[in-house]
Every structure is written in C-alpha cells, then in structure tokens.
Amino acid sequence: MMILSARELCATLLDTVADRSVLIGYSRLGYRLRHRSWAPGPPPGALAGRTALVTGASSGLGQATAEGLARLGARVILLVRNEERGLRAREEIRRAVPESEVDVELCDIADLSAVDGCAARLTTRHPVLDVMVHNAGVLPAQRSESAQGHELTLATHVLGPLRLTERLRPALAGSRDARVLWMSSGGMYTQPITEDLEFRESRYRGAVAYSRTKRLQVAFAGLLARRYAPDGIGVHSLHPGWADTPGVADSLPGFHRVIGPLLRTPAEGADTAVWLAATSPAPESGRFWHDRRQRPTHYLPGQHDDPARLQRVWARCAHTAGLDDR
Ligand SMILES: NC(=O)c1ccc[n+]([C@@H]2O[C@H](COP(=O)([O-])OP(=O)(O)OC[C@H]3O[C@@H](n4cnc5c(N)ncnc54)[C@H](OP(=O)(O)O)[C@@H]3O)[C@@H](O)[C@H]2O)c1
Incomplete structure (x- = not known):
C-alpha cells in the first residue's frame, strides 16, 4: 500500500x-x-528522436500540444484540414521553438477515405510513429454529416480517429514506447453511452452530441488499450479543463464571455497531453487523466458504463470505422 x-x-x-x-x-x-x-516534468530532450502526430493542430490546444512536444525535442506532424492555417501554426511553432522540425499533413479527419490516403502517406514518410494525439474537435450547432454521411461529431471525434489509429498501427508498433492520446472533455461526465449514435431517432443538440462522443473517446480508450497492448502501444484519455481557444470562443460564446478571465491558457490546457506523451515511466494504459493525475470516469459512486451496451456501440463504431475488416 x-x-x-x-x-x-x-x-x-x-x-x-x-x-x-x-x-x-x-x-x-x-x-x-x-x-x-507536481514532481519535475519530462526534461528537455525527453522526446528527442521521436515522431509525434497531433490532429487539429492548426489552433488552440492542438497547436499548443504540438509546440509542447516540439519543445521536448519531438519531430511534430501537424494534421490539419486547412493548409493555410496549418502553415501559419507551423510558422508560430517554429518561431517559439526555433530548432524544431515541424511538418504539415492535410487531412479531414471526419472523412474516412481522406484518412486512408493520409495514413498511406504518413506510413511512407514516417515508418515509425511514437505519439499520436487525437485532438481535432467540433461542436456544430446543427446536425451535419461527414463525406460518408455520418453525424459530424461522431465522425470527427470517434470514427476518423479510430480508423487513423488502426491504419497507423504498424508504425506505432514500430516504436519502443508508443502512446495514443484522446483529448476528451469534462463534458463527457454529463452524458452516458447511448445507442442512437447518429441522432437518427432523437432530436440533435450540439452540446449533447459533443459530450456523448467525448464519453465514447474515454470508454473506447479503455478498450483500445487492451486491443493494442500486444503491440506495446499505450492508450490514454484526458481532459484539458477549460482553455481559451478559438473553438471555445466560437462554439460557446456565452460561456467564453462569463468564464473568460478564468480560462486556462492553451499551454496550460495542453499540459497533461504533453506530459502523458513524454513522462517516464509510461503511465498505465487505458486510464483517464486531467492535470497529470488519473481521474474517475464517472463522478457518482455506483455509476459505470453498461458493459453490454458499450460492447454493442463499440462493435458498430469499429465496423463503421473499418477496424474489423483487416
Ligand atoms: N478549449 C477547451 O476548453 C476544451 C475543453 C474540453 C475539451 N476540449 C477539446 O480539445 C480539443 C481542441 O479544442 P480547442 O478548444 O483547441 O478548439 P479549436 O481551437 O476549435 O481547435 C480544434 C481544431 O480541430 C480542427 N478540426 C476540426 N475538425 C477537423 C477535421 N474534420 N479534420 C481536421 N481537423 C479538424 C480545427 O481545424 P480548423 O482550424 O480547420 O477549424 C482546429 O484546429 C477538442 O477535441 C475539444 O473537444 C477543449
């Protein structure tokens, strides 16, 4: 004890x-x-010689995470859907960390065929991948759909990232200490796992769709930890707290106005992602983190994800994302 x-x-x-x-x-x-x-964090150079991919790295927490990883010596790939914003983020990171090596990779993570193309390019350029941060996020006010006709928050937060991870599994397996991180949200505490994944039967509400998919990220991180354990790939989920980013200002203007002065900086919000990617020894796989500490996945005693429902939802998402076809 x-x-x-x-x-x-x-x-x-x-x-x-x-x-x-x-x-x-x-x-x-x-x-x-x-x-x-906190005990001293990972030292400078902790990620030297390592390659890290960050999705949604063109602003906010993704850019701050990429910068934090670059500061620790990682070669960083910014996965972005908009080239201009990606190049601007790269310039800002290079200005902040002059010796950094930063690439920009174009991909709409919600589009499953774009993910396949991106994974193929990445595998050729980076046969070994050490860190993958699933950070890209959206909170659309109205229900909308991805290129394949999936509800957009599900496609962005769950389906696309699942597919990208699976396609890049060989590159991750080539690392001696691969870590896959899921940037979830404290909002996930407000929603259970439900089966109307695409809002085809119930009325769509943006905050509910967002929080449900953030809950799925945490629950699936636990399942993926077991799936990828034979390859030595660690899987971790986390939430960043509340940080002042373009996403919060645009999607939650009322919240941003009221809580504004209390919001974290993007670097403060990104801190735990950078720490999880680099801390030694590797944290236990499959856990949920915030501010460098493991957190419960439910607040109330006795609450838990219904295991049978979680399995059904996992099977549907895994099938849709193409995980059971190889
Ligand atoms: N900020 C917070 O307080 C907070 C709290 C809890 C959780 N989070 C989570 O943290 C993550 C980052 O959020 P943020 O606050 O930094 O928001 P943000 O500034 O809006 O950043 C979101 C990023 O995701 C990218 N993105 C969205 N859809 C994409 C797609 N289909 N393909 C590729 N990239 C895509 C955006 O690209 P564009 O530049 O092209 O739009 C943007 O770079 C999200 O997952 C969010 O849920 C944030």
Missing part, C-alpha cells in the same frame, strides 16, 4: 475537492493550485 505524507495527503484532498467543484478544478485556478505540487 502507498503511504502518503501529511503534505501529499493534503495536496490530494485539495486536488479532489477542486476536481469535484468543477469551476475550481477545470479553470486556471485548478491548474495554478495543482502545478506547484
């Missing part, structure tokens, strides 16, 4: 109270309260 000192116990209690209060834990207050008690 681990014995905690009085100081560690106090820090753990404060951390947990902040987490359950949501406002303190998720805002910049939580970050500032906690980061003082």
Whole structure:
C-alpha cells in the first residue's frame, strides 16, 4: 500500500475537492493550485528522436500540444484540414521553438477515405510513429454529416480517429514506447453511452452530441488499450479543463464571455497531453487523466458504463470505422 505524507495527503484532498467543484478544478485556478505540487516534468530532450502526430493542430490546444512536444525535442506532424492555417501554426511553432522540425499533413479527419490516403502517406514518410494525439474537435450547432454521411461529431471525434489509429498501427508498433492520446472533455461526465449514435431517432443538440462522443473517446480508450497492448502501444484519455481557444470562443460564446478571465491558457490546457506523451515511466494504459493525475470516469459512486451496451456501440463504431475488416 502507498503511504502518503501529511503534505501529499493534503495536496490530494485539495486536488479532489477542486476536481469535484468543477469551476475550481477545470479553470486556471485548478491548474495554478495543482502545478506547484507536481514532481519535475519530462526534461528537455525527453522526446528527442521521436515522431509525434497531433490532429487539429492548426489552433488552440492542438497547436499548443504540438509546440509542447516540439519543445521536448519531438519531430511534430501537424494534421490539419486547412493548409493555410496549418502553415501559419507551423510558422508560430517554429518561431517559439526555433530548432524544431515541424511538418504539415492535410487531412479531414471526419472523412474516412481522406484518412486512408493520409495514413498511406504518413506510413511512407514516417515508418515509425511514437505519439499520436487525437485532438481535432467540433461542436456544430446543427446536425451535419461527414463525406460518408455520418453525424459530424461522431465522425470527427470517434470514427476518423479510430480508423487513423488502426491504419497507423504498424508504425506505432514500430516504436519502443508508443502512446495514443484522446483529448476528451469534462463534458463527457454529463452524458452516458447511448445507442442512437447518429441522432437518427432523437432530436440533435450540439452540446449533447459533443459530450456523448467525448464519453465514447474515454470508454473506447479503455478498450483500445487492451486491443493494442500486444503491440506495446499505450492508450490514454484526458481532459484539458477549460482553455481559451478559438473553438471555445466560437462554439460557446456565452460561456467564453462569463468564464473568460478564468480560462486556462492553451499551454496550460495542453499540459497533461504533453506530459502523458513524454513522462517516464509510461503511465498505465487505458486510464483517464486531467492535470497529470488519473481521474474517475464517472463522478457518482455506483455509476459505470453498461458493459453490454458499450460492447454493442463499440462493435458498430469499429465496423463503421473499418477496424474489423483487416
Ligand atoms: N478549449 C477547451 O476548453 C476544451 C475543453 C474540453 C475539451 N476540449 C477539446 O480539445 C480539443 C481542441 O479544442 P480547442 O478548444 O483547441 O478548439 P479549436 O481551437 O476549435 O481547435 C480544434 C481544431 O480541430 C480542427 N478540426 C476540426 N475538425 C477537423 C477535421 N474534420 N479534420 C481536421 N481537423 C479538424 C480545427 O481545424 P480548423 O482550424 O480547420 O477549424 C482546429 O484546429 C477538442 O477535441 C475539444 O473537444 C477543449
């Protein structure tokens, strides 16, 4: 059994109270309260010689994560859907980290055939991949569909990332310590797993669609941890708290206005992703993290994902994403 000192116990209690209060834990207050008690993070050069892919890296948390990984010495691939925004992000990262090696790869992660093309190009250029961060995110106010006719938040947060991971599995398996990260959201606590994945039977609400797919990311990370364990690939999910990004300003303007001064910087929001990618020893696979600490996947005692429903939903998503065809 681990014995905690009085100081560690106090820090753990404060951390947990902040987490359950949501406002303190998720805002910049939580970050500032906690980061003082953290052990030293990964040293400079911790990711030297490693290759990291970050989706949705043209702004906000994705760009900040890519910059954080580059600071630790990783060669970084920015997966973006808009070339101009991708090149701008690359310039900003290179300015902040002058010695960094940063590539831009075009791909609409919600489009399954674009994902196939992207995976083929990446495999040729980067036969070994060490870190993959599934960060791209959307919160559309109206129901919309991807190129293959799937509801867009499901396609962006779940189907496309599942397919990309599977297609790049050989490259990840070539790493001696591969880590796949899923940038979920604290919003996932508000929604259970449901079977109307595409909002074909129930009324679409953007925040509900967003939170359901963020819940799926966390639940699937647990399943993927087992699927990829034989290849030594670790899978981790996390939430960043509330950070000031273009996504929050555009999709949640009321929230952004009210909570604005309490929002984290993008770098603070990205901190746990960068830490999970680089910390040593590797964190336990399949867990959910926030502010460098493992978090519960449900807040209320006795709550859990219905295992039979999770299996059915997994089977449908895996089939749609093409995971069972190879
Ligand atoms: N900020 C927060 O407080 C917060 C809280 C909880 C969770 N998160 C999660 O953190 C992640 C990043 O969010 P953010 O706040 O940084 O928002 P953001 O600034 O809007 O960034 C989202 C990124 O995803 C990209 N993207 C969206 N759809 C894509 C697609 N189909 N293909 C490729 N790229 C795509 C966007 O590209 P474009 O530039 O082309 O639009 C953008 O670069 C999201 O998964 C979000 O759910 C954020």
